[in-house]
Amino acid sequence: MGARRSLNHVYTQIAGYGYSCAIECAEEEFRNGGKFQYCALRYVQAQLDQATRSVGCNAKHKFEPRLARWLLTCRDRSDSEKFSMSHELLSIMLGGTRSTVTIAAGQLKAKGLIEYSCGVIRILDHEGLERAACECYATIKNHLKNYVEFDTPLAE
Numbered sequence: 001m002g003a004r005r006s007l008n009h010v011y012t013q014i015a016g017y018g019y020s021c022a023i024e025c026a027e028e029e030f031r032n033g034g035k036f037q038y039c040a041l042r043y044v045q046a047q048l049d050q051a052t053r054s055v056g057c058n059a060k061h062k063f064e065p066r067l068a069r070w071l072l073t074c075r076d077r078s079d080s081e082k083f084s085m086s087h088e089l090l091s092i093m094l095g096g097t098r099s100t101v102t103i104a105a106g107q108l109k110a111k112g113l114i115e116y117s118c119g120v121i122r123i124l125d126h127e128g129l130e131r132a133a134c135e136c137y138a139t140i141k142n143h144l145k146n147y148v149e150f151d152t153p154l155a156e
Helices: 023-031 035-060 063-078 087-094 098-110 126-132 135-144
Strands: 082-084 114-117 120-123
Touching (some): 023 035, 035 135, 063 082, 063 087, 063 120, 063 126, 063 135, 087 098, 098 114
Antiparallel strands (some): 114 120
């Protein structure tokens, strides 16, 4: 974004793959104004949209629907029904305590929506979990699914 330093840190929450390149290469490609620039700008917009909605969600909605939203989001990003995630990480991401995560996860488990053991969570009933999630999940999912569509023609 042009600053020498960022207040943000990048880390993975779920095992997977990532890519990197030298910052000089990314800067040069961005300045070319082509597809990379458009995708980078759309990605930043998507992150801002998701972050602002998450802040409001964490302030407004009860913990269980927020947990359902977050688990569905993790499923969408990892393309897997099963992933490793600690209660500590969930408490940080959702603005609660580990004991609150334990209670909410226990409620979702009792409803047959998820199972979890030793930091491994598996979604058993995707549709049921969507019904348990707050409306923020569907709002963000529908909004972000088209973030790679452009309102201006791409430079070739």
